[in-house]
Amino acid sequence: MTEAQRSFLVCASQRSGSTLLVESLRATGVAGEPEEFFQYLPETSRSPQPRQWFEDVTDESVLGLLAPFHPGTPDTRTSEQWRTQLLELGRTPNGVWGGKLMWNQTPLLLDRAAGLPWRSGTDLRSALHDTLDHDLQFIHVYREDVVAQAVSMWRAVQTQVWRDDATPPNLSDGAQYNALGIAHLVTILGEQERQWKRWFEEEDISPIEIGFRDLTEDPQSVVAKTLISLGLDGQLAPPPPLRRQSDGRSREWVQRYRIDAEQNGYPVT
Template identity: 40%
Template structure:
């Protein structure tokens, strides 16, 4: 079985896919091994998602950037070990926003040069506004999964959701273009969440285990999406 690279944008449903793949025990361990930025050594910070937004009502809801400590080296072999299940299958998840630093780390090499034969899986979400609402909520609360304790009460922002809708769409387009000619499997969140079984069986070759995650969206997400649509119109 080839290794798996899950290509995604934030809040696209990739976490559900990857947790189910991990739970099979035979499809690698597709975590985000490349999420720390070279110039800070820190994973995504709230303000990085809103880069280019100058609206003080948005920026006032976000903590300042932590400069961190620049990365001096990157251990691909450690990634290979962490991402490989006992049957020898490697898997990783990559967000489009993390690819610029990843390409620099790779240099003249390709992902296949480092990890061997790979199968690519692109996760997309049709409803970009719902995706952006989910991301804007998580950015503020830092509750990325069900069970995480929120650090703040989220505040609606048309400007933030508009920016994130466009940013996520650009990221999806970026993956689509990069994957052209690589024959990726495309997983549509809205379909996959309704019935993940067939996708897991295709990718892992085994029956899908029970979902380890609870759905996070609720009435607030729906209300914000409806409000955004009304204001955008």
């Protein structure tokens, strides 16, 4: 494996299957420790909370289903301290570093990189180079069905359960269907995907492309191919470490939303 392949970044949007990919890569013990390092807001030291995804929504039928805001604790690390820590945490002993970045997190990365004394530019590519590596391998994980993706996220922001290591989703988890909440997330997730595609094209980047359908249908095979693309041993691909969280209720909500969208003009992409 060459030095140019020793860092990779998974680029995605929420509920796209990226967690299944990075946890599978992590389980190999040789493909970095690809955390979602860029999600934490400096004012709270937490990832965006349910209501922060709906800051421009005023409808109480939506907001009433979401947990109240927790103030958290401010992150007082300097940009250099932040960078040093994420590089240490994301690397396996063989030198491979891995991480994950959602498009909505790019402003946080830009703000952090702006504080580095060797800052080379104000754009995203410069921020990634200054923070991580000039020869990053990009992996693009996407979900073909944005409505299903938004339904999955709508359930997650209500329950605050974002992954499942052992058991199928709880049908009594308290999550409630709400077309307006799902429509809001369809817009956000669809725009994130459009921004990734635009950025890859503008920067002339050809990432490793991984679709949700392929990943969930045969995760071990997809992970094996990804390892090979990173210059690692594909035979190290493990059985999937996470269970798929989609269930009959999610599929029912997807169908219900598509009907509501047709009748009310809600977005579907």
